[in-house]
Amino acid sequence: MSTTPKHILVVINEVDKITFLLQKAVKMSQTYNALLEILFVHENTLFALPEYFSHDADSINKEIIKQEIVDTLSSLEYTQNYALFVEEEDTVHRVQVLSEHHTDLFLLSSYYDSITHKMIHTVPFPVLILKKDSTTYTKILYIVDLNDDNKERIQYIQTLFPQSQIHLLFEHSYFVENYVFNTDFMGMTIDPGMDVSINKEIIDKQKETFSTLKKETGLDGDFIEEMDENLADYINQKNADMVVLHLQDDAFFDEQTFSSHLLNTIDTNLFVMR
Known part of the structure; x- marks a missing residue:
């Protein structure tokens, strides 16, 4: 980049x-x-x-x-x-x-x-x-995908918006619905119908990867395994100036994906990275 x-x-x-x-x-x-x-x-x-x-x-x-x-x-x-x-x-x-x-x-x-x-x-x-008239982009919510190039993308965001305060978010169901992994955890993709013990093992690996990303970047973040509310509502309540999403594949914003729903329903500005 x-x-x-x-x-x-x-x-x-x-x-x-x-x-x-x-x-x-x-x-x-x-x-x-x-x-x-x-x-x-x-x-x-x-x-x-x-x-x-x-x-x-x-x-x-x-x-x-x-x-x-x-x-x-x-x-x-x-x-x-x-x-x-x-x-x-x-x-x-x-x-x-x-x-x-x-x-x-x-x-x-x-x-x-x-x-x-x-x-x-x-x-x-x-x-x-x-989507809204923000004079600055100081509060940025970055929905991460836990692939290897997250640090590079975070550095790019920080270069573009040097006064920004980036908060990381990983939400399990969003990740399942929208991504075909470049690096699938332990050789398998996550399936909501998968055996509970296997699914838990993968989630634990994700938590470890997310924790490492926070340490390496010095950023705070939330790992949400199960959300009690709609993700779009959660994002809107955060009152961020900008939400960052990574367009990983061409199906990412197709009409049937949850990412498309986010694009339609979040109130804040949206930065889509390729």
């Missing part, structure tokens, strides 16, 4: 999100000294567009939208070079085309059920999905 991104791509789908998203993107661009790319895509079937920004009912006025973005950047006192694209329809494909020209990219976007899942799967780069 690179230390910090060289390019920030902010994806905007609604006119009334222009200022909100550009504020975040500008700050990140300045913090990381990264080139800012702005992609505005109007999806006609998803978002209503104020009359001022449209030619007619079927087309947007690209020049007016571009000017709105330019004026917003000016008001934010952003003086660095940037790239600006204003398009209609097919957000995911347009993001994919732009991302193909990069080896180091960081995506920034609001959450939309019909767009975000596809975009996460399509683009092989980190994606920060904004």
Whole structure:
């Protein structure tokens, strides 16, 4: 993983999100000294567009939208070079085309059920999905998978958000439902229907691995074997500024997985790492 991104791509789908998203993107661009790319895509079937920004009912006025973005950047006192694209329809494909020209990219976007899942799967780069207006990302909840590269990913998070306080979380049922292990514990994957003694042996191994990760990183964390409440409710009650998930395989955010449910229901910002 690179230390910090060289390019920030902010994806905007609604006119009334222009200022909100550009504020975040500008700050990140300045913090990381990264080139800012702005992609505005109007999806006609998803978002209503104020009359001022449209030619007619079927087309947007690209020049007016571009000017709105330019004026917003000016008001934010952003003086660095940037790239600006204003398009209609097919957000995911347009993001994919732009991302193909990069080896180091960081995506920034609001959450939309019909767009975000596809975009996460399509683009092989980190994606920060904004659900609330956090001015800083000091409280980060990282849902770990206990594979060998956790320390590297934690270091990357700490580099991106140096003022952050990371709290680790391992929740057994979430892990079972969402992961195909690169390193399966003791040569077997966990099955809820498995013999209790074998299952306990694997959980004990997970606890040991989790404890080692905490010691090696100096971070606090919770190992939850059985949760009395919904995991999304637990996360929301933590009042974190950001939740970090690792996209380990292409099925991770499929509609039937619990990760997809989390993406839909947690209230906080979500950082998805590849």
